[in-house]
Amino acid sequence: MPSTFLGILALPVGLAVYRYAYELTRFDEQMDAIGSKTRASDVEPAEWNVLLTKLFGAAIAAFGAYHLLGGLFVGLV
Numbered sequence: 001m002p003s004t005f006l007g008i009l010a011l012p013v014g015l016a017v018y019r020y021a022y023e024l025t026r027f028d029e030q031m032d033a034i035g036s037k038t039r040a041s042d043v044e045p046a047e048w049n050v051l052l053t054k055l056f057g058a059a060i061a062a063f064g065a066y067h068l069l070g071g072l073f074v075g076l077v
Contacts, residue, residue, distance in 0.1 A: 007068025014061025021053040 017024065025045035033043045 002071075003067045003074070004071030007064045007066070007071055010060055010064030011068055012064075014057050014059070014064055017057030017060060018054050019057075021050050021057060025050045025053050 022045065026043065029043045029045045029049075030040040033040050
C-alpha cells in the first residue's frame, strides 16, 4: 500500500515537472535575477538547464510509475 501511494504522488508530479520544465526553469532564473541589474522579464534559462529539469521530471515520473505498477501488481500475484 505505501508503494502505491508513493506512485500516486510521484507520477503526476514528475509529469508536471517534465511538461512545465521551461516555465519552472525560467521562474528559477528570475528568482536568481533579483538584486541584479538584469530585469526579471529579460531572463531566459539555458537549454542545458531546461534539459536537466526535463530529465529530473522524467526520472520522478518513472519512479512513480514503477511504484504504482509494482504496488498494483503485488496484490495480483
